[in-house]
Amino acid sequence: MVRLVFLGKFGEMAPAELAEVSLPGEVKTLSDLQNWLGHKAPLLARAMAATRTRLVLNQEVVHDLSRAVASGDEVAFLPPMSGG
Amino acid sequence: MQETGFQVRIVKEAFDPQAEAAAFCAGRDDAGALVSFCGICRKDEAVAELRLDQYEGFTEKEISRITQEVAARFSCPDLLVIHRVGVIKPGEAIVLVAALATHRANAFEAVKVLMDYLKTDAPLWKKETGSSGSRWVEPRAEDYARRKQADKPEAGAA
Numbered sequence: 001m002v003r004l005v006f007l008g009k010f011g012e013m014a015p016a017e018l019a020e021v022s023l024p025g026e027v028k029t030l031s032d033l034q035n036w037l038g039h040k041a042p043l044l045a046r047a048m049a050a051t052r053t054r055l056v057l058n059q060e061v062v063h064d065l066s067r068a069v070a071s072g073d074e075v076a077f078l079p080p081m082s083g084g
Numbered sequence: 085m086q087e088t089g090f091q092v093r094i095v096k097e098a099f100d101p102q103a104e105a106a107a108f109c110a111g112r113d114d115a116g117a118l119v120s121f122c123g124i125c126r127k128d129e130a131v132a133e134l135r136l137d138q139y140e141g142f143t144e145k146e147i148s149r150i151t152q153e154v155a156a157r158f159s160c161p162d163l164l165v166i167h168r169v170g171v172i173k174p175g176e177a178i179v180l181v182a183a184l185a186t187h188r189a190n191a192f193e194a195v196k197v198l199m200d201y202l203k204t205d206a207p208l209w210k211k212e213t214g215s216s217g218s219r220w221v222e223p224r225a226e227d228y229a230r231r232k233q234a235d236k237p238e239a240g241a242a
Contacts, residue, residue, distance in 0.1 A: 005139065007137060007139050007207070007209055008137060008209030008211075008220055009209070009220045011137070051222075056139070056142060059141060059142050059145065076139055076142070078139070078207060079209065079220070079222075080204075080222045080223060081204060081205060081206055081207055081208055081209065081223070082203070082204075082208060082209060082210040082220075082221045082222055082223055083136075083147075083167065083179070083202040083203060083204075083205075083206030083207075083208040083210075084123055084178070084179050084199055084202040084203040084206065
């Protein structure tokens with residue numbers, strides 16, 4: 001199982017069943033995961049594509065979408081941040 | 085100079101920024117300057133309350149990383165960041181950034197640059213709720229411009 005965390009506005013768009021998912025065998029990388037989300041939750045995927053979205057894998061920021069994702073991982077999707 | 089190092093806290097309850105700043109510099113008679121900035125939830129007809137979401141664990145880790153970077157860059161190790169999360173009412177403090185240093189210049193610079201970074205890079209998400217409904221707040225173009233400016237070597241120079 002892979003844990004998916006959707007922050008900010010993404011959290012309101014993500015269907016609850018996406019919090020913990022069992023990924024099909026062909027989903028091997030973060031890029032595959034994004035494509036898979038495009039089928040599972042097209043509205044959410046469109047919102048992510050339309051803004052600056054950062055990915056965090058096991059609490060570490062990743063820029064390389066060819067990074068592998070496997071059972072036990074936690075992947076977070078971060079919309080633009082607004083602290084302060 | 086004696087150092088207490090940097091402190092970063094994410095808090096879920098209202099805090100007293102003046103008491104926190106006082107505690108931060110208590111007993112530090114070796115420091116010649118305390119600079120602090122406090123961001124407050126502004127009363128506004130359109131905003132009845134503000135909600136700040138964090139990514140548990142990651143948010144504190146990232147703000148600590150940013151704070152450590154600023155501490156090293158301005159040779160100002162004594163930095164304090166307290167950031168509120170959850171539902172915040174008008175008049176309550178959202179963020180407190182403070183720097184303690186031998187002289188004022190580094191302390192001013194460190195606080196300014198740290199705030200510019202927090203506006204765009206701190207993993208926090210702000211939602212305003214008011215008379216016309218709710219909306220997620222995103223950094224403005226000027227926030228990104230300040231963030232970019234803060235990266236330059238001469239940043240903060242007053």
